Amino acid sequence: MTAVNAVTAICCILLTAEVLYVVVNVAVKRRAERIAFIRGFKQGKFAVIYLTAIPLFCVGHMYAGSEFLKALFDSVSVAVDLVVLKYSTATVGLLMDANPFFAGTVYYCFFLVAVNVLLFAISLTGQRLWLIFRSLRLTFSPKERLYVFGTGENNEAICLSDGERLRSVVGDISREEAERLYCDKVNYIRTHDPERQAEKIVAAAAHRGKHSVVVVNTGDEESNIALCRAFVRFADALGEDGGEGLFGVLRVYVFGDPQYETTYYDIMERSHGCIRYVNKYQKIAVDLIERYPFTRFMNEEHIDYASACVRDGVDINVAMIGFGKTNRQIFLTSVANNQFITERDGRPEAKKVHYHIFDKNPAENNKNLNHSYYRYKQERADYDPDAYLPLPALPADESYHMLDVNDTHFYNTLRAAFSSGPKAVNFAVIAFGTDLENIDFAQKLLDKRAEWEIENLVVFVKTRKSHKDLGILNGRGCYAIGNERECVYNIRDIMGDSIFRMARLRNAIYDVEYLVTSSGGEAPTDETVRKSKAASDKSWYTVRSQLERESSLYCCLSLRSKLNLIGLDCVPKGASGKRALSEEEYLAVYARGDMPDFSYNVEVDGKKVVRYGLDFKPSLRTALAIHEHQRWNAFMISKGIVPADKERILSETAVRADGSVRHTNGRNYALRRHGNLTTFEGLEEFRRMIAERDGKSEEETDVIKYDYQLMDDAWWLLDKGGCIIVEKE
Numbered sequence: 139m140t141a142v143n144a145v146t147a148i149c150c151i152l153l154t155a156e157v158l159y160v161v162v163n164v165a166v167k168r169r170a171e172r173i174a175f176i177r178g179f180k181q182g183k184f185a186v187i188y189l190t191a192i193p194l195f196c197v198g199h200m201y202a203g204s205e206f207l208k209a210l211f212d213s214v215s216v217a218v219d220l221v222v223l224k225y226s227t228a229t230v231g232l233l234m235d236a237n238p239f240f241a242g243t244v245y246y247c248f249f250l251v252a253v254n255v256l257l258f259a260i261s262l263t264g265q266r267l268w269l270i271f272r273s274l275r276l277t278f279s280p281k282e283r284l285y286v287f288g289t290g291e292n293n294e295a296i297c298l299s300d301g302e303r304l305r306s307v308v309g310d311i312s313r314e315e316a317e318r319l320y321c322d323k324v325n326y327i328r329t330h331d332p333e334r335q336a337e338k339i340v341a342a343a344a345h346r347g348k349h350s351v352v353v354v355n356t357g358d359e360e361s362n363i364a365l366c367r368a369f370v371r372f373a374d375a376l377g378e379d380g381g382e383g384l385f386g387v388l389r390v391y392v393f394g395d396p397q398y399e400t401t402y403y404d405i406m407e408r409s410h411g412c413i414r415y416v417n418k419y420q421k422i423a424v425d426l427i428e429r430y431p432f433t434r435f436m437n438e439e440h441i442d443y444a445s446a447c448v449r450d451g452v453d454i455n456v457a458m459i460g461f462g463k464t465n466r467q468i469f470l471t472s473v474a475n476n477q478f479i480t481e482r483d484g485r486p487e488a489k490k491v492h493y494h495i496f497d498k499n500p501a502e503n504n505k506n507l508n509h510s511y512y513r514y515k516q517e518r519a520d521y522d523p524d525a526y527l528p529l530p531a532l533p534a535d536e537s538y539h540m541l542d543v544n545d546t547h548f549y550n551t552l553r554a555a556f557s558s559g560p561k562a563v564n565f566a567v568i569a570f571g572t573d574l575e576n577i578d579f580a581q582k583l584l585d586k587r588a589e590w591e592i593e594n595l596v597v598f599v600k601t602r603k604s605h606k607d608l609g610i611l612n613g614r615g616c617y618a619i620g621n622e623r624e625c626v627y628n629i630r631d632i633m634g635d636s637i638f639r640m641a642r643l644r645n646a647i648y649d650v651e652y653l654v655t656s657s658g659g660e661a662p663t664d665e666t667v668r669k670s671k672a673a674s675d676k677s678w679y680t681v682r683s684q685l686e687r688e689s690s691l692y693c694c695l696s697l698r699s700k701l702n703l704i705g706l707d708c709v710p711k712g713a714s715g716k717r718a719l720s721e722e723e724y725l726a727v728y729a730r731g732d733m734p735d736f737s738y739n740v741e742v743d744g745k746k747v748v749r750y751g752l753d754f755k756p757s758l759r760t761a762l763a764i765h766e767h768q769r770w771n772a773f774m775i776s777k778g779i780v781p782a783d784k785e786r787i788l789s790e791t792a793v794r795a796d797g798s799v800r801h802t803n804g805r806n807y808a809l810r811r812h813g814n815l816t817t818f819e820g821l822e823e824f825r826r827m828i829a830e831r832d833g834k835s836e837e838e839t840d841v842i843k844y845d846y847q848l849m850d851d852a853w854w855l856l857d858k859g860g861c862i863i864v865e866k867e
Contacts, residue, residue: 142197144239150243153250156186187250188735191217194243198230213649215265216573220251272325276304282349284629285339287332287365288356289315289656292627296353301629303351308335319407332356333368340372343388353632354392365415366392366405373410385676388412391632396420397506398464403684411679418626419463423471423626426598427695429636430617432476432491433702436563441733443705446761448483453557454478454491459543459579460570461501464600464620468567469493470511473534474773475696479765484756487628492535497570498542510778513810513829517780525783527820529814533772543579549586552566556592564592569600569620576600640697640859641690646674648847650742655749667742683807685777692773693848694767697856700849704728707866708856716819719860721853732757734850745854750843752836763845764818770845774815781815782806787824788831803828805810814841 188499192213195750199209212229219226225232225248234241276283284303286293288313297305297319306325307315309332319326342348354365373381390413394402402415432454433441435448448454456472458465472491480489495501515532523529537555541548556564566583568576580599584822585597600620625631634642650670653662662670678687692766698708704727709716725733735749782790782804790802803824804813813824821842826840848855853863 142201143239143568144234145193145197146237146240146243146303147189150246152186152190153243153246154700156190157250171545181538187247188217191220191247193248194240194253195230198233198244201233201236202229202231207285209515220248268320269325272304272306276325277308279304282351283339284351284353285327286353287335288354290357292622293353294319294322294324294353295623295627296355296629296632298322299630299649309356323852332361332365336365336368337372338374340369340384340388344373346386349387351629351633352388352390353629354390359395359398362392362394363398363401363405366402366409369413370405370409377612378728382680383678389414389633391416393418396467399506406684407701411676414679415684416632417467419466420471421468421631422464422600422620422622422628423468424635424691424695426468426619427471427475428698430596430598430619431698431702432472432563432565434707435594436702438705439560441703442481443703444758445481445486446479446700446703446758446765447486448478449561450480450488452561452563454489454563455492455494455556455565457494457496457552457555457564457566459496459566459568461495461499464569465495465567466504467740468569470776471510471692474692474776475699475769477533477696477760477765477769477772479768486761488531488533488768490531490533490535492537492555494537494539494552496539496541496543496548496552498540500538500540502536502538511776513778514775514780521781521783521794525785526781527784527787527816527823529781530768530771530775530815530817530820531765533775553586553590556590556595558590558592560594562592562594564595564638565598566595567598567600567619573601573603573605577605581614584616587615600609616701619694624817636859636861637694638691640694640855641687642675642678642695643858644694644848644855645678645690646671646850647742647745649674649677651747653860654738654740654742654747659740659747659749661740662742685779685807688777689770689773693770693858694855696766696769697848700765701852701863702866703762703765704758705866706863708863709861711860716862718863719853724853724863728762728849728852729757729759730731732759734759734846744858745851748847749835750840750846750849752840754842754846759846759849762849763842767818767821767842767845767847771815774812777808777810779812779815782811784827786811787813788827801828801831818842818845 153715192210195213195216196206196209199212200206204212211339216226216229224380227244230240232243234244282303282398284305285308286295286296286306287308289307289309293307304325306327307319308327308329310330311319311326311328312518316326316328327335336352339350339352344352352369354362356362356365369388373384373388374382390409392402392405393416394412394499396417396419399415399417406413414673426533440449442449454476458469461469473493477490478489478491479486481487502512518532521529525799539551539555556562560577568580570576570579577601580597583595587593587597597613597616597621599616602620602622603617604621604623605618642863650662653670654660701707706719706727711718719727719834728733732755734746735751736746738747738749740747754763786802786806787804788801790804790806792798792802792806793799802813805809806812816824825836825841828834829836832839854862
């Protein structure tokens with residue numbers, strides 16, 4: 139009996155150790171790991187419980203008279219039966235009657251087997267109950283909803299980034315994806331007919347006022363487009379009033395490849411303001427320009443902060459390694475923002491950045507570039523100078539090199555693209571291959587930088603994800619860009635990052651300001667401001683084109699670059715120990731000797747309304763206005779807009795929604811022409827032409843004031859956007 143007690147004691151200790159092992163793991167593991175752990179008994183994670191039954195029953199069988207080998211094999215059979223919950227004590231009953239300790243240990247083993255299976259069953263049942271509860275909550279809760287159409291890690295990341303809404307992934311969800319979503323507490327709607335779910339979302343928004351945000355990112359362009367058209371179709375079925383009523387209740391953000399952007403724009407225009415196009419490559423490019431404007435890497439050796447002009451002898455070169463979708467968008471966004479002026483004969487003029495584009499294919503042959511950026515360059519030679527206002531300069535210089543990184547001539551050609559000397563500023567943007575290929579080439583380029591003795595070369599390397607390999611590049615003038623989790627697949631940036639919010643705010647406030655200036659300086663009431671902002675917000679999506687929205691976005695995106703040109707910078711509030719400049723201190727730097735006219739003595743949302751006349755005297759403030767108009771020209775050219783001739787500026791008309799006729803002044807987005815696409819001096823001629831035609835004063839027809847507004851209001855705009863102005867390092 140002593141041997142029996144010893145074996146029983148060892149078995150009891152093993153069972154107790156297993157209990158402690160389970161308790162500790164359930165307590166310390168994260169949700170996903172805990173669920174996998176509980177469901178892991180079939181993979182042998184709880185085998186100790188069943189293995190312990192073998193020696194326990196073996197001594198019971200031997201006590202009943204069985205030989206050792208027979209007792210052992212019978213005990214193995216008992217352990218196998220326990221896996222399927224077949225309990226039996228008949229063969230060990232004698233020992234159980236004779237030894238209470240043994241009997242208690244057998245029942246202890248049986249209990250743990252039952253608990254193990256019960257936990258597994260509860261876990262599976264709990265998942266189904268959780269889904270039912272979430273579905274009911276989705277139906278009846280007043281909270282806003284987020285529906286993400288499409289599966290995969292990126293869409294799951296979008297859901298996980300939103301902590302405010304009821305989140306659901308919609309699609310043909312696999313078992314593995316369902317498990318992962320459940321572990322992350324993200325509801326899912328398994329369906330083979332996503333358009334049916336779209337119809338339900340529209341109906342809930344229209345008839346029950348259920349506010350919903352929808353992200354369409356199926357990974358297939360045809361499916362994305364079909365879903366968006368379904369949303370438009372269901373909205374149209376509500377009738378004109380019903381479709382219009384969806385604005386503000388339903389917002390649909392669709393990811394789309396830029397080669398189909400015209401199709402997406404067409405859908406947007408017919409969506410009652412509910413559908414918004416998301417170009418992930420543009421988000422990567424905007425993130426790059428926002429964090430790393432070229433001016434961040436330039437100092438007083440390169441820029442005269444007193445005039446915002448690039449000094450004589452400074453060359454700015456950019457080598458783009460690879461010219462796929464990412465680098466093409468970075469090129470267009472950079473051209474539209476990294477603009478510079480220099481001084482010639484006492485007047486600011488354009489200082490072009492030279493882009494050297496390397497790709498193994500003939501990269502300049504691209505339908506989107508031909509339709510947009512190169513339109514003006516191709517048509518410019520055919521313009522009769524007398525028929526147009528002064529034509530703007532081309533926004534950049536480009537050189538194309540059809541060379542692969544493996545080509546024997548590659549490094550010699552790349553070396554020639556960079557300038558040496560302390561005044562040169564060189565950049566390289568690497569986006570030609572996989573993350574590891576890009577990182578590897580960045581390391582090689584940094585080695586070449588040392589070999590070539592080019593100290594002022596900044597390297598940007600595109601990596602879709604975070605990589606430990608990037609650690610070896612830190613501190614060597616190399617910066618990772620394009621992390622999609624940070625700048626693309628999160629709900630904050632999809633719905634509008636800080637730059638986008640500033641652009642919308644600026645648009646809304648200028649509509650209110652127009653009421654002030656048109657009334658001669660009468661302060662608006664709070665109710666007038668509220669109504670104007672609401673109308674402006676709706677107009678932003680239902681009246682303004684994508685081009686106009688992007689124009690405002692890129693305008694605000696250029697703020698940091700402009701501040702850098704005068705020795706200042708902006709950082710998020712609380713992100714730096716630097717002292718914030720007051721509005722008065724900012725104006726003393728930016729507008730010294732040429733202060734904005736605040737004689738209206740009216741504020742709108744904390745912003746002083748500026749009164750603009752026609753006295754645009756030479757100053758730093760005027761130089762930045764010229765810079766802003768040049769940047770706007772570059773943006774418009776990058777979008778395929780060309781100048782309107784004088785005849786169209788004076789005579790072209792359009793019919794308003796109310797049936798009245800107005801002059802377009804050459805602005806025709808359908809035909810991609812604009813009357814203000816000219817030099818700063820050309821704007822003076824433009825206002826004279828319009829004033830003479832309409833019998834108005836030039837002050838009433840002036841458009842130059844719009845080029846002053848951004849920097850006049852920079853302090854207020856950044857403050858509203860959660861940033862402060864500081865001195866540049």
